[in-house]
Amino acid sequence: MEQEKIIEGNKLIAEFMGMIPFENPYRKITKEDGFYRRFNEDGSIDIIGDLNFNLSWDWLMPVVEKIDGFDGVTVTMRGSKTVIILNDHKNISCHTIVRINSTWRVVVDFIKWYNQNNKN
Numbered sequence: 001m002e003q004e005k006i007i008e009g010n011k012l013i014a015e016f017m018g019m020i021p022f023e024n025p026y027r028k029i030t031k032e033d034g035f036y037r038r039f040n041e042d043g044s045i046d047i048i049g050d051l052n053f054n055l056s057w058d059w060l061m062p063v064v065e066k067i068d069g070f071d072g073v074t075v076t077m078r079g080s081k082t083v084i085i086l087n088d089h090k091n092i093s094c095h096t097i098v099r100i101n102s103t104w105r106v107v108v109d110f111i112k113w114y115n116q117n118n119k120n
Contacts (some may be wrong), residue, residue, distance in 0.1 A: 009108040010051035013063055016111045023045055054104045063107050080108040085115075 012014040015021075019038050038046045053059045069076040072087025081095040092109045094102040 006054050012108060012111050013053045014051050017063060036103055057061045057100060060100065062101060064103065077103060084110050
């Protein structure tokens with residue numbers, strides 16, 4: 001995958017998961033630097049510089065679980081193919097050699113679809 005697409009996809013996932021771009025004018029950190037704030041259940045805040053949704057199941061699976069928790073949405077992973085079945089019988093699917101790559105791509109495509117169809 002192109003590095004630029006990976007960065008943009010990871011940013012999209014981060015925002016879907018409630019992370020907020022981190023800016024600090026005193027340290028000359030802007031949104032474009034790619035740092036995010038993650039608010040933890042214990043009330044603590046992490047500043048994250050490397051988004052690893054495309055590399056780590058520990059990062060990606062909470063996203064898959066959030067998507068699978070939506071009414072009428074089912075996520076299926078078999079072998080290296082991932083399919084998200086939407087309530088309007090639309091499928092988003094991808095099959096690659098590496099399982100995490102197909103899952104990451106389907107998650108990014110789902111979030112794009114979700115954002116388009118759930119504008120405030």
